[in-house]
Amino acid sequence: MYQAMTDKKKIRIIHNGGILTPVGFQCGGVHAGLRYAKHDLGMIVSEKPASCAAVYTTSHFQAAPLVVTQESIAKEQVLQAIIVNSACANACTGEQGYQDALKMRSLAAEKFGIPEHHVAVASTGVIGEFMQMDKIQSGIGKLSVGKATEDARDFQTAILTTDTVMKSCCYSAEIDGVTISIGGAAKGSGMIHPNMATMLGFLTTDAKISSEHLTAALKEVTNTTFNQITVDGDTSTNDMVLVMANGTAGNQPLDPTHQDWAVFVELLKESCASLAKQIAKDGEGATKLIEISVSGAMSDEEARKIGKQIAGSNLVKTAVYGADANWGRIIGAIGQSGASVNPKNVDISLGEITMLKNSTPIAFDEDHAREYLMNEKVEIFVDLHLGEGKGMAWGCDLSYDYVKINASYRT
Template sequence: MVEWQEIPGGVTAPRGYRAAGIAAGLKPSGAKDLALIVSDVEAIAAGVFTKTQVRAACVDYCRQKLQSKSGGRAILCNAGQANAATGEAGWEDVRESARLVAQTLSIPLDEVFLASTGVIGQRIKMDALREGVPKVAAALSDTGGDSAAEAIITTDLVTKSIAIEAQFGDRTVRMGGMSKGSGMIHPNMATMLAFITCDAVVSSQLWQDMLRRAADKSFNQITVDGDTSTNDTLIAFANGQSRTPAIVKEGPEAEKLEAMLTHVCQHLAKAIARDGEGATCLVEVRVSGTASDDDARKIARTVAGSSLVKSAIFGRDPNWGRIAAAAGRAGVNFEQENLRIKLGEFHLMENGQPLDFDRAAASDYLKQQAAGEYLKDDTVSIEINLGYGSGEGFAWGCDLSYDYVRINAEYTT
């Protein structure tokens, strides 16, 4: 039973948060390119970041900050320049960016988090940022979630945000989130960029543990093109403004809060996968019957990331052989005699053997999903069962179209 409901507002839906997004001149297009999220009080902060060895300066800055302090008040995100592989000069740009935010908001320097997205190897346009920080701070509003979500996108076709609320005793807890991502999506941590706000009262270690587990069930299970970003950042604030009793240990209240967090993360993750560059549909792969959830997630992610599976879906070809082959190379031991595969309602394989099915109707199913409404009825469902355990896992991806090559051939990342 769902214990929460969706509400408007994005990252500003929870109590005590303001946000804004402006055009600061960082993008050549003149579109919004600078976002700021601020908590009215110091919040418990948690983060998950890319594991790549080639990282943006802001990633190292935030990781180091969390090692010394788990509190935060502000998140500044610039779009246009990734500030990755920019050496000591890029690191100085990050430090100056944090100082600008701290001075403008009159908050401690160590309560500022930073994120960047854009072209690798390009430093932030600091002249534009110096002028932009006071402007975005002046624009902060408790209804500014949508403008902030717009200011962090690059090749995205749509903004990505969500907010939910649930009852904890006689009080309401709210949680909001926003993310960006469309290409270079195959996270080895969390996501491209995602920011989550919450007004619950929760201990710092518990919040960090919840976020890491939620990331493993969401952002770490999406793929568009197999490429991990240099800037992957997931930051979550919990500022306690709901005035609910503090959640300091595992139990029913902690489980409920983590379920909310996982739901928000999965919604944002699926939105990223659906908005994959050139994509026409979302692909959801569910794997069950494995020895562990980790095994199931590994198989699901391998199938969702298979270029051959993705190409078949774009070609509206119900090619079960490509699905089976991808499952088999995922690095998980299973008996192929137990393998069962479904595409939507079409049973393609049972007990490791192909079944007779209406190929034309299955192809029509793929066409119908590609024509469906965004994130509602545009999902191609693949179900795989290995038949010997209780493990279960999901992964999300998209089809691979001609446009993916065109977009990335014409666009420098």
């Protein structure tokens, strides 16, 4: 615990930073015509080939861009660019969809003079529709990348679908006497229920690290960040988180034997956690972020399992939306989680308001609880008193607007 807290204290948040803060990256976005007016095609480019790591949706229906990205990475385990479009997911589109994803890759590679297998492809939008390749080709022709704030904003806008806000983050730490930064951008609002990844997330870093060790670090932090958020219980066909590390910071190569390996992992974790929470907060129709902290579980895995069950419960989500302090909804979610529980010894608190102690109801001020539930962030604490396991999960409330948005998603 002391080591983890020490490593966390070494991490600094860069409030105005993002994917262009790490040295050696450029990006941009344009309106290709896939959407009515907003930017819908974006690109991130590293000034030199970068180590890379990615995690993908576990859906049986992986979209064509994910297949092409995995093929690109398999060649040399390096990437130099990512081409992304919104409006069309290019999922469940058969051989034509695969060929269209390959064409996107080749067009982007030709535009920026890099090998095709150094380009990753990502798409988001409506499932089952074919790409408008004439617009894609024209859009890539118009794409330019740069290092200005507007370039980052153009990229971030281009990847959004039903999102109401852009999602970005940046953190830094000193390793080997140099500053290493990790910047991120993501999209995600609905169809969020991860299993290995969730939504589209892109991270850049100037750290020097091999793809092998970067992959290990990303998989480790994904389990406690992206895999711990849920909006609606549905996993997308296109979910992917991708990291590029171009090594320009000048540190010694990072691996588990490096004295600051834990600092780098914590740096990556903070970046992923920030994006994950921003996605949960921006759930379709959401008005509140729900953060669940579980302690006293038999293991960290079981604690995370319970947290995810609570975050994904429609009854908990609707109670939070209606500011109804019904802790019975939380008990119900815990009981069906499949994790080990002693039903005679559970504590539940809503913020600082204790509602259940040793599985015995505690009288609380309903007006005070209702007032607390009106906040934009609602914290739920659960203590199982069984072991040392702990974990967190994030979700959002469920409002009328969620139904309205998804009832007319294609129109």
